[in-house]
Amino acid sequence: MANEIEARIRAEAKKLLESSEVTLVIGWEAGSVPFKTSPAFIESPEDVERLVWNPACTNNLAVYLTEVAKRARVGIVVKPCDSRSIVTLVQEKQISRENVTIIGVTCPGIVDDTALKKAGVRLIDVLAVDWNGDSFNVTTGSGKSSVLTLDAVKEGCRTCAHRAPVISDVSLGEMPDANPLPVEPMEGSFSERREYWANEFERCIRCYACRQICPACYCTKCFADRNDLKWTNKHVGISDNWMWHMGRAMHLAGRCIGCGECERACPMDLPMMKLNREFARHVEELFGYTPGMDPEELPVLGQFNYDDKDPNGH
Amino acid sequence: MADKVIAKTDLRKWLAGMAADHDVIAPIGREAGPATWKDINGTQDIDITANQMVMAAKEFLLPVHDVLFRFHTRKGEERLEVPDLTNKSTVMIGLRLCDVRAISVLDAVYYNQGPFRDAYYAARRDKLALVAAVCDDPRWSCFCTTVGDLKEWKLGADVLITDLGDKIYVQPVTEKGEGLLQGDFFSSPSEDDVRKKSEVWANLLALPKRPFAGKDISKIVSWDDPVWEEQARKCIGCGICTFMCPTCSCFDIQDETTGSVIERYRCRDTCQFSDFTMMGAGHNPRPEKKMRVRQRVLHKFKYQVEQFDLIGCTGCGRCVESCPVNIDIRGIVSHIAAEPL
Structure with a gap:
């Protein structure tokens, strides 16, 4: 399945570049090791052979659009979650829909190196990772091929209910079977949750990779970087770490589409998706809103209705 | 002994x-x-x-x-x-x-x-x-x-x-x-x-050696190599590479006031942030991402070689493993060694 889609991605990219409809196609290319891919920026039709499609295509490429789609019309290959990031960017007027040509691919779930490690795979032995119907094939150097079930997906994919892109100009792939896990409310009492998160945030080294990898974090000057009005100090410690993570999560409430890239990027493995999902669950409950579905719709925090529920019951 | x-x-x-x-x-x-x-x-x-x-x-x-x-x-x-x-x-x-x-x-x-x-x-x-x-x-x-x-x-x-x-x-x-x-x-x-x-x-x-083993990168590397722009396009500017690097040690000094006590402390800083070189008057000598990507590699393979006669990279692989967009310093330096401008 993957190889056929890969060929079609290349053909579509080639068409776009040859017709000069776009000057650039953003996709994924082979990484420096078989279990990783890397974002690819293709400007010439001869280079489309570099594009790949496999379970390691984890990067949400919409993160690059705010910079490049302002200047020129670009093509972009997206998974369903990435397509929802594009919707958010269009809704929030960061890019114009006319400036992006979207090659959308259905997605059974992504396997990143954290997921592989959790499944007990020795990364140094991996030769290839492929989809195989409703599971993954991991081929290793010893000639063995182990099959991982779809439970072994990247954290963001576990609860994903959107397996086909919500907007696209070309759509590829068949609708996969998927059984997303339900999103449960965060467990524990207030003080237990406080203790849990204090323990997690303590690890943070404040590299801001979670912000940099996030397509929705596009502010030209982040609140955390401001020193004319200091919202947070550079102090790596619980108080400022807490301020950063709460600020990040609050700013993404009703906007995060749950791709899980923040958690993947985090070198300290902070479970940021737990926070993101909790905020998303509240927004869904209060306003019946799922982010990143319709480019014509107003963002949930950019609209007001008299019958909006008030969480404080007033 | x-x-x-x-x-x-x-x-x-x-x-x-x-x-x-x-x-x-x-x-x-x-x-x-x-x-x-x-x-x-x-x-x-x-x-x-x-x-x-x-x-x-x-x-x-x-x-x-x-x-x-x-x-x-x-x-x-x-x-x-x-x-x-x-x-x-x-x-x-x-x-x-x-x-x-x-x-x-x-x-x-x-x-x-x-x-x-x-x-x-x-x-x-x-x-x-x-x-x-x-x-x-x-x-x-x-x-x-x-x-x-x-x-x-x-x-x-x-x-x-x-x-x-x-x-x-x-x-x-x-x-x-x-x-x-x-x-x-x-x-x-x-x-x-x-x-x-x-x-x-x-x-x-017997660990396999990369193609740049034994080559003096400091003598052959070019500021104008297209590799810097290529890698910079992928780079999201997070700085994980420098935070995890065992030799990256650039710091910032901050003052923080709590009640009547002012604390001055050192904390991490990174050449991958554009604020790193931002001057008080608004001038930034390293304004483009490609310059910052280049700085990290050249600091290790050129500047520290010239300054201390030490390669600043120890091959620990932390930056390689942690980079969320798979920028692999081994590939960059191999390219420089194989095709110097």
Whole structure:
């Protein structure tokens, strides 16, 4: 399945570049090791052979659009979650829909190196990772091929209910079977949750990779970087770490589409998706809103209705 | 100085013995994220030779929050408080040879600087003993043998340890190191132990080398190589590479006021942030991402080579493993070596 889609991605990219409809196609290319891919920026039709499609295509490429789609019309290959990031960017007027040509691919779930490690795979032995119907094939150097079930997906994919892109100009792939896990409310009492998160945030080294990898974090000057009005100090410690993570999560409430890239990027493995999902669950409950579905719709925090529920019951 | 062996079951006795006179810190695993350098006191689960992801040794030598001084401003009680720099001596156990090399690079910047020796770094470094493990199971990202001679690097350690299965082969390198090997649980190695230890070394030295091994990148690298722009397009500017790097040690100095106390501290900074070079008047000499991507590679493979005659990269692979967009310094430098402009 993957190889056929890969060929079609290349053909579509080639068409776009040859017709000069776009000057650039953003996709994924082979990484420096078989279990990783890397974002690819293709400007010439001869280079489309570099594009790949496999379970390691984890990067949400919409993160690059705010910079490049302002200047020129670009093509972009997206998974369903990435397509929802594009919707958010269009809704929030960061890019114009006319400036992006979207090659959308259905997605059974992504396997990143954290997921592989959790499944007990020795990364140094991996030769290839492929989809195989409703599971993954991991081929290793010893000639063995182990099959991982779809439970072994990247954290963001576990609860994903959107397996086909919500907007696209070309759509590829068949609708996969998927059984997303339900999103449960965060467990524990207030003080237990406080203790849990204090323990997690303590690890943070404040590299801001979670912000940099996030397509929705596009502010030209982040609140955390401001020193004319200091919202947070550079102090790596619980108080400022807490301020950063709460600020990040609050700013993404009703906007995060749950791709899980923040958690993947985090070198300290902070479970940021737990926070993101909790905020998303509240927004869904209060306003019946799922982010990143319709480019014509107003963002949930950019609209007001008299019958909006008030969480404080007033 | 004589080599010794110790049964793994006696390891805790050795650690406890050292802990009587020293702070003993080792990589301690957490529920998630890389292992971190913590005091072994009260920790049962110590695996000093496990090849796990470990925070670089700079976590101890240059803490992420390093208090320089505090200034108390309450009226009538004004005073300057300088942190007590008379540390107890510390043993770091479970370093790798790349970590030992990284400390040599940090020494060049913070320690071997004549009258400008950094007092805070020196206070920790002076009383530090390094017990380093010889890797028997390199990670997928490792390339130490490409950037240096491990037989030279090992001289920076005080003790070398090699995992032989049920026992550990222990080699003192310095007198300070020999002083740590006290106790009747040490015995002389058998011929078999020596042979096994040599096998671990042989396997490590046989680690495949990258195409830039032995090439002086500082002489052939170009500022105008298109590789900088290519990589910069992928780069999201997060700086994980520098935060995880064992030799990246650029810092920022911040003042923070809590009540009547002003604290001045050092914290991490990174050349990958555009604010890093931003001047007060608004000029930024390194405004483009491609310049920042280039800076990281050239600092290690050119500037530090010219300044200290040391490659600033130790091949530990932390940046390779952590980069969320798979920018792989091994590929960049291989390209420079293969196709210099």
